[in-house]
Amino acid sequence: MNIRPMRATDIPQVAALEAAITPTPWSPGLFAEELTLGSHCRILAGKSGEVLGYCVARLLVDEWHLLTLGIAPACRRQGWARRLVQDLLQQATRTESVAILLEVRASNVPARTLYQDMGFTFLYTRKGYYRLASGTEDAILFALPLAKRP
Numbered sequence: 001m002n003i004r005p006m007r008a009t010d011i012p013q014v015a016a017l018e019a020a021i022t023p024t025p026w027s028p029g030l031f032a033e034e035l036t037l038g039s040h041c042r043i044l045a046g047k048s049g050e051v052l053g054y055c056v057a058r059l060l061v062d063e064w065h066l067l068t069l070g071i072a073p074a075c076r077r078q079g080w081a082r083r084l085v086q087d088l089l090q091q092a093t094r095t096e097s098v099a100i101l102l103e104v105r106a107s108n109v110p111a112r113t114l115y116q117d118m119g120f121t122f123l124y125t126r127k128g129y130y131r132l133a134s135g136t137e138d139a140i141l142f143a144l145p146l147a148k149r150p
């Protein structure tokens with residue numbers, strides 16, 4: 001398996017994976033828009049080229065926003081999400097940026113643990129941010145300050 005830039009031809013598989021693993025999935029069009037904008041779009045590809053994970057982040061002024069990240073269930077707990085975030089971190093330190101920001105559902109313990117384990121710290125709670133079939137859920141905002149400031 002390897003991490004490589006996302007291509008337009010990957011989008012159907014990326015969107016299908018996201019739809020299978022998150023309650024608030026992006027449409028294929030949203031992934032396509034990020035590619036067009038030149039955002040940081042990476043995938044985890046399997047031996048046959050199949051999409052097993054993805055990470056999308058966008059630089060807004062001097063902050064990177066980690067927009068979406070996911071790993072196929074069969075490939076979890078092998079360090080791939082950590083590698084995708086480290087890959088973003090490398091990209092971020094090459095730009096004039098001060099932090100990586102992200103939001104996560106309050107009940108998403110695997111993701112919260114991943115980010116806290118990687119040094120992200122709690123910023124604040126955005127009440128009722130996510131609209132789910134079962135109601136709403138709070139978003140927890142995390143930030144990772146970047147050591148190398150402009």
Ligand SMILES: CC(C)(COP(=O)(O)OP(=O)(O)OC[C@H]1O[C@@H](n2cnc3c(N)ncnc32)[C@H](O)[C@@H]1OP(=O)(O)O)[C@@H](O)C(=O)NCCC(=O)NCCS
Nearest residue numbers: 069070071076077078079080081082104110111113114117
């Ligand atoms: C969250 C997610 C991306 C983690 O992917 P992963 O490849 O399994 O994560 P990693 O193997 O890189 O784990 C890195 C660390 O995260 C934490 N972690 C990951 N999964 C965890 C779990 N189920 N429970 C507790 N901690 C967990 C651990 O600290 C782990 O380190 P360790 O394995 O040495 O203990 C994955 O569970 C997923 O795709 N979930 C659905 C989509 C999602 O929630 N995306 C995040 C949106 S903000």
